[in-house]
Amino acid sequence: MAWVSSARKRSPWLLHYETGGCNGCAIEFVAALTPLYDLERFGMLNTGNPKHADILVVTGCVNARSGRVLRNLYEQMSEPKVVVAVGVCACTGGIFHDGYNLAPGADKVVPVDLYLPNCAARPEAIIDALLTAADLLAETRRRDQHAHQRAPDQQG
Amino acid sequence: MKRRTVIPFGPQHVVFPEPIQFRLILEEERVVDAIPALGYMHRGIEQLATVKDFTKTLYLAERICGICSVMHTLAYAQAIEELMGIEVPPRAKYLRTIWAELGRLQSHLLWMGLAADAIGYESLFMQTWRAREVVLEMIEFTEGSRIMTGSITIGGTKRDLHAESLEFLLHKLEHLEQALNDIYPVFSDDPLIKQRTVGVGLLSKADAIKLGAVGPTARGSGIAEDMRLLGYAAYGELDFQPVVETSCDSYGRMLVRVKECFQSIELIRKAIAKLPPGEVLVKVKGRPEGEVIMRIEQPRGELLYYLKAGGDKSLARWRIRTPTLSNLPPLVHMVKGARLADVPLITLSIDTCIACVER
Amino acid sequence: MLTNVRLISKDDLLETVQELARDNYRLLSITATEIAGGFDLIYHFAQGMTMLNLRFSIGYEQEVPSITPFYFCAFVPENELKDFHGIKIANLPINYRQLFILSELTPVKTPLAPRAAAASGTEVLPE
Ligand code: SF4
Numbered sequence: 023m024a025w026v027s028s029a030r031k032r033s034p035w036l037l038h039y040e041t042g043g044c045n046g047c048a049i050e051f052v053a054a055l056t057p058l059y060d061l062e063r064f065g066m067l068n069t070g071n072p073k074h075a076d077i078l079v080v081t082g083c084v085n086a087r088s089g090r091v092l093r094n095l096y097e098q099m100s101e102p103k104v105v106v107a108v109g110v111c112a113c114t115g116g117i118f119h120d121g122y123n124l125a126p127g128a129d130k131v132v133p134v135d136l137y138l139p140n141c142a143a144r145p146e147a148i149i150d151a152l153l154t155a156a157d158l159l160a161e162t163r164r165r166d167q168h169a170h171q172r173a174p175d176q177q178g
Numbered sequence: 179m180k181r182r183t184v185i186p187f188g189p190q191h192v193v194f195p196e197p198i199q200f201r202l203i204l205e206e207e208r209v210v211d212a213i214p215a216l217g218y219m220h221r222g223i224e225q226l227a228t229v230k231d232f233t234k235t236l237y238l239a240e241r242i243c244g245i246c247s248v249m250h251t252l253a254y255a256q257a258i259e260e261l262m263g264i265e266v267p268p269r270a271k272y273l274r275t276i277w278a279e280l281g282r283l284q285s286h287l288l289w290m291g292l293a294a295d296a297i298g299y300e301s302l303f304m305q306t307w308r309a310r311e312v313v314l315e316m317i318e319f320t321e322g323s324r325i326m327t328g329s330i331t332i333g334g335t336k337r338d339l340h341a342e343s344l345e346f347l348l349h350k351l352e353h354l355e356q357a358l359n360d361i362y363p364v365f366s367d368d369p370l371i372k373q374r375t376v377g378v379g380l381l382s383k384a385d386a387i388k389l390g391a392v393g394p395t396a397r398g399s400g401i402a403e404d405m406r407l408l409g410y411a412a413y414g415e416l417d418f419q420p421v422v423e424t425s426c427d428s429y430g431r432m433l434v435r436v437k438e439c440f441q442s443i444e445l446i447r448k449a450i451a452k453l454p455p456g457e458v459l460v461k462v463k464g465r466p467e468g469e470v471i472m473r474i475e476q477p478r479g480e481l482l483y484y485l486k487a488g489g490d491k492s493l494a495r496w497r498i499r500t501p502t503l504s505n506l507p508p509l510v511h512m513v514k515g516a517r518l519a520d521v522p523l524i525t526l527s528i529d530t531c532i533a534c535v536e537r
Numbered sequence: 538m539l540t541n542v543r544l545i546s547k548d549d550l551l552e553t554v555q556e557l558a559r560d561n562y563r564l565l566s567i568t569a570t571e572i573a574g575g576f577d578l579i580y581h582f583a584q585g586m587t588m589l590n591l592r593f594s595i596g597y598e599q600e601v602p603s604i605t606p607f608y609f610c611a612f613v614p615e616n617e618l619k620d621f622h623g624i625k626i627a628n629l630p631i632n633y634r635q636l637f638i639l640s641e642l643t644p645v646k647t648p649l650a651p652r653a654a655a656a657s658g659t660e661v662l663p664e
Contacts, residue, residue: 087217
């Protein structure tokens with residue numbers, strides 16, 4: 023079903039969650055959706071529902087309370103899924119790294135596939151990251167399908 | 179007694195880019211009580227400031243909030259300057275004013291877009307954010323970056339504006355004004371927007387004072403209070419009056435913000451016309467000592483800093499009271515009695531900035 | 538600079554605040570700073586552009602009365618005092634029990650009062 027996979031690659035849906043930080047990156051993510059940058063021309067759509075989403079965009083540093091929410095959102099997304107950490111906060115904790123309330127990086131809570139370190143990631147960079155994520159998504163799909171097809175005889 | 183239901187609203191919700199939760203207690207469709215649950219964005223900045231060098235805390239101040247980053251650095255720099263007795267060159271003061279107003283413009287446009295989105299007016303959302311990109315272009319051209327600019331520093335500014343930058347600013351301001359002229363009648367007259375905002379989220383003047391509302395939330399309820407009148411930076415030399423609406427509802431608060439955009443454009447033009455020549459940065463030596471209170475007007479209202487320094491390399495105490503924090507009690511008051519469907523819009527109408535609230 | 542400071546004692550607090558409420562002062566915020574043996578509290582009020590600060594200090598174990606009867610909005614800063622400093626507030630109507638901004642999972646209690654935390658044996662911040 024190659025056409026399904028290629029069609030999906032062209033329309034990944036996004037779920038955005040701001041875990042902390044200063045929301046500079048969150049605003050830039052929204053800016054990337056609007057007319058000047060227009061992420062939607064790549065078929066990407068921002069959705070509020072984790073069950074519809076393929077790519078999880080994490081911005082900001084993960085703190086004690088939002089880590090649980092992030093974990094929940096991640097678990098509710100259906101396979102295959104890709105997680106993109108946008109901004110240095112989401113990658114390592116950034117300037118708040120030494121704070122008492124933080125996990126240093128989103129990868130302590132959910133598996134992160136792509137890192138975009140930047141303090142206030144630019145919309146261009148976000149678009150680049152999301153396109154890479156879409157490729158990755160198509161690839162994981164293919165890998166998963168292979169694994170799925172091979173699974174029965176491995177069992178046997 | 180009617181049956182009561184509790185609905186958690188948030189933390190992840192399409193209307194806000196940021197997480198906040200309200201536990202809404204409902205009787206049928208009406209909200210009878212709302213309990214805010216915070217803490218999804220807390221980073222502990224006040225504690226970090228007590229271990230970091232006070233010059234580095236400037237960058238921490240910038241990262242309290244990505245939307246009013248310029249204003250936070252402005253307030254912090256002014257507070258430290260007051261403690262150390264530094265006199266900032268007049269040109270730097272004007273530059274600070276210009277950048278602060280650009281920051282206000284982009285913040286208000288951002289809010290107008292989000293409000294249009296919450297109403298369900300997708301095309302208006304896109305339209306305002308397109309106008310916002312014009313402002314961001316100006317910010318990037320004059321400050322070097324879109325969000326975290328680092329342009330204001332202790333003792334002045336890091337950059338200077340040359341004749342061509344000023345030319346560029348004036349040219350772009352004209353573009354922006356045109357775009358705003360197109361958007362303004364939609365916000366003020368469109369029946370769809372009026373239906374969703376007029377009479378929604380009432381906050382009387384007396385309540386606004388009692389509950390401590392600040393900024394556009396207070397000005398939308400007829401309180402003519404604007405910290406820019408204190409005359410910090412160059413505001414004392416630019417003649418202006420605060421924008422006040424008396425309808426006391428979401429519509430009034432929205433109009434205040436839309437009109438303030440025009441006011442900001444005027445202020446920037448005046449500042450450019452009056453821009454004095456000279457240096458923009460003075461050398462800073464020594465360490466701060468003493469106590470100071472700094473109040474400035476952010477896009478969302480009055481910001482209050484209390485700084486205490488004991489001559490050490492880091493501050494002894496840095497208290498940050500952001501505008502949204504003092505607008506929370508009015509919000510809880512407004513949500514009571516509202517319909518569930520209006521809650522997102524009422525929440526937006528105070529222009530919540532959760533990153534600021536939780537620091 | 539910090540101007541317009543009125544030094545009061547803890548017992549005069551409610552009375553003074555009541556007067557200010559009658560004169561239509563707005564409550565801006567409450568600030569606490571840890572000092573040797575206790576806390577230094579400043580209540581910031583404003584009427585238009587002019588500020589008025591009430592100041593007093595308390596010991597670690599002392600309780601401060603809530604000013605919510607006169608300023609309902611004080612529940613926000615008072616809950617913050619509880620969270621960050623562990624100050625005891627009497628008669629707080631909306632009490633988050635130290636979970637206003639901090640969460641159960643936060644590794645430290647009262648992060649802005651490290652000396653108090655050290656004395657009571659809870660985990661302290663690493664230097
Ligand atoms: S990376 Fe920078 S801009 Fe992004 S959330 Fe963190 S502090 Fe804000």
